[in-house]
Amino acid sequence: MGNVLDQISKDNTRFTIFENDQVLTADQLNDLFNYLDVQNKLTRTKAIGVGIIYGLEIGVIDNKHLVVSKGAAITTDGDLLYFDYDQEFDQYDVFEDLNAKYPYFLNDSNQPLPMFELRDSRLVGAIPGKDLSTLEATTGTLLKDYVGILYLEDYNNDPDLCTGTDCDNKGITAVKELKILLIHKNNIGALLQSMPSMNKDYFSIDDLNIPRVIVNTDLDTYKELNASFNNALVVKEEIIAKLTKAYQVCKLVVEDDFEGGDPTEKWKSLLEEQFKLSESFYGQYVYDYARDITYAYNELRESLFSDDMLTSPDVDLFPKHVLIGLVRDATLKNPIPVIFPDLRIPPVREIPVLETRPISDFLRSNILRVSNIRFNFGLLIKRFNKIHIDLEYRHHFYESPILNNNNDSDELTRFNFMRIHSMISSFKVPTSTDFRSVDVGLKIIPSLFEDVPIGERSIPFYYSYNPSFPINLYWNFNANNRKKENQILSYFSNQYSNVGATVTPLKYNILKYNFFRIEGHIGFKLSDVEASLNKMILENNLPINIMSVQVEKKLETIPPRPWFFPHLYMYEKSIKSTFFDRMDDADSVNDDLVRATDAATTLIPATEFKTARQNVYDNAVDIGDAKFDYVKYRSAVSNIITAASNVKAQTKQFTFSNTAIPHDFILNSDVLRKTDIISSIYQNTLIKKKTGLMLGNFMKENPGLEHAGGVLRGGTFVIVYTADDKTVVADFMLPYASIDKDVVTNPPIYTPLPLPLPPLTPIIPKFPIGHLFELIPNYTKDLNLRLTPYIKDIDLDDRINVRVNKGVEESIKGLNIKLDGFDKRLNENSSLFTTVLTPTKFTTPGKDLGITADLNALRAAQDKMESLRDGTPERIAAERDYIKNANIITEKLGNTLITNDKTNALEVNAALAEVQSGIGLIKDESIRKEGAITVGKANVITRGFRINM
Missing domain, CATH: 1.20.58 (Methane Monooxygenase Hydroxylase; Chain G, domain 1)
Structure with missing residues (x-):
């Protein structure tokens, strides 16, 4: 009969409008039928799709019978083929296509393909065939090497032909008989041509991948660091080649967008020139640019994948058949009952047949809801799809674009080409000379990380803005459709937008962003970059941290940080404060001694001690301070010890109490040895801290360092600078916070405790002059000694008058001890006792x-x-x-x-x-x-x- 949709012409797209008393002709009726039939078929193929909609899987059960599950399919000629019930076949016969002469069943030599037709002997009027259990032995093949074909045999049958004496023609019968055929997979080559070549453009090009920047932890020069980026830029030639091929593949779709014709030659010329910038310390942006190109290219390739979408399918693909795949192992949950007489459609599927045989509840549930057949697909070595079956020998469903309207395939492909074109045309890295200062050039732009399509991220600052060919117009497909291109964040957003959230995004909600681009800092001095970044982070309360590391392994060029080591600080302050207290006490005693010995011939070297004490204070800088000089400090401490020794040398003739005086603490102090230990520990700690701030060493201690042009939320932005000129030359990122807890901007400062207030005990001088010497000598001449077991108070006036308990005073009255033999000693010391023991007045x-x-x-x-x-x-x-x-x-x-x-x-x-x-x-x-x-x-x-x- 031929394909209906192939025969659409001016004649069968018109039909007669019937009127009363009109004489109808066969042509008029046929025109109307043909029009309705064509419209029905076109609705299926162009508005719904073609191929297997569901089911129609074929398998072999234990008794070697073949089963086909219920399902439906649409051919490219618009025929709806379906089984309402699972089918079981127990016989087969050689198939001869004598009636329809379907051209797809002929090989290149116009010889019929060897196929078998399946039959069910249980059907009334079924033509007998051979037992299916004998097929494998007869043919020497396995059933599981055969492919099932659902075939609509479509032809016109004219049973009454005119004879010489009679021409009683009752009309032609249109026969449409649904058959299940088998063909060996080795003979199916010609039929495979009926499978649409899906996503041919997609599979004709490959993905583009850029090498990773691998930094050697042993690097010691910027040249080595720059080489790490240049090694990754070998992808340039691959970029040029794949862009050129992609344009040739998609030329018919995109050529009208390029007025000057093929743009790939211009792309090649620009890329060659742009990649030369990789030799400078702006080379990291060339790598970023190359990475952007790979993302944009891969998204372009993905736009070519139509997800089984077929626009206006060719009628000649599979007009009267569908391939239902290889025969699989199968099992029946329950025997398939015979509930229809044959395989003809649709009249043979009539419900009245069911009325002659009552259907059990189980059977009804299987007919109306689920299949009675369970297929074993074995190991799925092919790609997963929605019907869980190998697609190599099976038509799946190719839907109409209206059912996949979210995928504007051609428009998206054109847009992706224009985005690549605008990226290559707009690439230009602003240098430090383009800005007056780092405060002008430095910006932090909220963005999304590389796990989202490139169009959803912010536009990097190395794409300049050109009003006649704006990069933001071709950056995001959805923004382009919705006219929101002026809301895309970028370094140059102030040149195309006046919306506050676009121009100053840090002042608006940033919770939706997980990445922050940091741009405009390369080429400036480290101190300026650090100051500006810290200020910007603090003012905008940004969830990021910064670190600075040096490329070269030069310890002496690493700038000091405000490191604070509490354990060393506390120990050092404890030692110094104790030593200073002893010096102050000794100085106070020296002054008292000077006043007490004014009338004596002895000269106390108080001035020497004061000078040495002040020298210690002047050189007692904290060990962590850059002004600390251990040699000067050692000399100062040595001088104070000498001065204390000199003071003691001038007081040998005095009688001291049993308590040690402050000078003794100074003479016996180990402050130098302890300071030396602390200084050594501090210097070693400092060396370790600075060593960790060299790029190679920093990478060893902080795995995961990557260059990303910014930093993730909660991560660490690592600034890389050179040793000699402290110029920022690169940046990296850690996806986590790396915080130097020893850096304390405002460390605590030691201050002495204030004097206590009542009711606490008031402060009394630690070493008053009266406590330095014995108040009562062991022996006196012509001096009354009063036994004082309980002394309430000492009143020092012109004489020693000790108030004692009256009872004790009475008991010792009249006691007078006279001592001989010590007159000379007492006389020699009388002046001392007169001075020292004179009551405080x-x-x-x-x-x-x-x-x-x-x-x-x-x-x-x-x-x-x-x-x-x-x-x-x-x-x-x-x-x-x-x-x-x-x-x-x-x-x-x-x-x-x-x-x-x-x-x-x-x-x-x-x-x-x-x-x-x-x-x-x-x-x-x-x-x-x-x-x-x-x-x-x-x-x-x-x-x-x-x-x-």
Whole structure:
């Protein structure tokens, strides 16, 4: 009968409009039928698709019968072939296509292909055939080497031909009989031509891959680093070759977009020139550019894959047959019942047949819902597809473009070509000379990482903006369709947009971005880049970290960082503060000794000690400070030890108490040895830190270093600079935070603790002169010795008067010990004892501080206060009187005429100590608060003397 859609012409695309009483002719009726038939077939092939829609799988069961699952298919001539029920065949016969003479069943010599027709002997009126179980033995082949064919035998049958005496023609019968045929896979070559050549363009070109930048951890020069990028740029020739081939493959689709004809020669010329930039330290951007080209090319290739989409399928592909694949092993869940008489469609599928044989619930469920056949596909060595079967000998479904309208294949292909064209035409790297400073050139642009298509990322800054051929117009296909090209983020977005979120994206929501492009820093000085980047990160609260590493392995050129090592700092401060306290105490004692020996011939070298002490302070720089000089510090400490030794040498004739004096701590100090150890540890730690900031070493300690032109959210942006000129020449990225925790911008500073306030014990000089020497000598001449088992207070006036318990005083009255043999010694030391043991006076001969009367009043107030019971009105009044006198003394001693004279220190400190001691006896809470203020003023006066000395 031929293919219906092949016979479309002017005649059968028109039909007659019927009118009343009209005489109808066969042509008029046939024209109408043909028109409706053609429209029906065109709807299937052009609006739905062609091929196997579902099911129609063929298999062999244990008894060597063949089964075919229910399913449906559409031929390229628009015929709908289907089985509503699973089929089982037990016989076969040689197929001879005597009626339709289907040309696809002929080989190149016009000889019929050897095929077998399957039959079911259980059907009423079925033509007997041979038992299927004998096919393998008869042919010497295996059933599983055969391919099934669903064939619609379509021809016209004219049973009544005119004779010489009778021409009673009752019309021609259109026969459409559905058959299942078998053909050996070795004989199917001609039929395979009926399978559409899908995605031919896609498979005619290959993917493009760029080598990775491999940096050797042993590199020591920028030349070696640059070579790592250049080694990856060998992809240039492959880029040129594959772009050229891609254009030739797609020429019919894209040639109208290029007014000057084939653009590949211009591309080649530009690429050759652009890749020359790889020899400079802007070479990393050439690598980025090459990587962009590979992404864009691969997306171009993907646009050629139509996902089984077939536009206007050729009628001659498979007009009356579909290949249903190789015979598979199969099993039946239950026997297939005979519920239809034969294989003809559609009349032979009529439901009345079912009425003669009741259908069980199980059978009904299998007829209406699922197949009764389970196929064993074996090991799936072919690509996965939606019907889980090998497509080598099987037509699958080739859908109409309307069902795949999200894939605008040709338009997307054209767009991808234009994007590559605009990228190559726009490539230009801005250099440091193009900007006035790094603050002008440096930008951070939010973007997405390389796991998304290139069009969804921000446009890199090495693509210049050209209004006549804008890169942003051809960057993103969806943005182009929706006229949103001016909303794409880029370094030059301010040249084509005035939208705030596009021009200043860091001021808007950035949570949707997982990558940040950092651009415009190459060629500037390291310090400027670091300062600008840190400022930008801080001001915009960006989730990224930066590190700087040096290319060369030169320790001395690595700039110091604000490293802070708490364990070394604490240990060093502990040693120094202890040593400084001893120096201050010794200096205070020296001053007391000078005053105590004014009348003696001995000269205490206090000035030498003060000079040495100040020298220690001047050179006691923190070990981590660049100004620290261990040689000068050692010399200063040695000098203070010598000065302390000289002081002790001048006090040998004095009788000392059993306690060690501050000079002894200085003489026995191991501060130099400990400082030497700390300095050595610090220097070794510093060397290790700097060694880790060399690019090769940094890579060893931080795996995963890659060049990406920016940094991932939460990652580390690694700035690479050269040793000699500190110029930034490259950048890398770590996908995680690499933070040097030893870098502390504002480390803690050691400060001495403030003096305590009441009710704590007031500060008393550590080494007052009265504690340096014995207050009571072992032997005295003509001196009453009073046994004092309990001493309440020592009142030093013109004589030693020790207040003791009255009972004890009475028991020793009249006791007089006279010692002989020590007269000479006592006489020699009488002047010393006269000076040292003279009671501390607040009004000394020749130095009247003017507080004698006030001090006597204070003591009287204290005696009265102590004699009264706590909490009584009298006691509270006495406490207020004491505070009043204490304030008078404190105010007078705070006079600058007194505090500016450091020789008053001993008298002033002693008076203030007595003031604070009495305040400590106050019990009333409100009066204690007033006393705290007075103590604070006294501490200020005491500290002032300490600083001035």
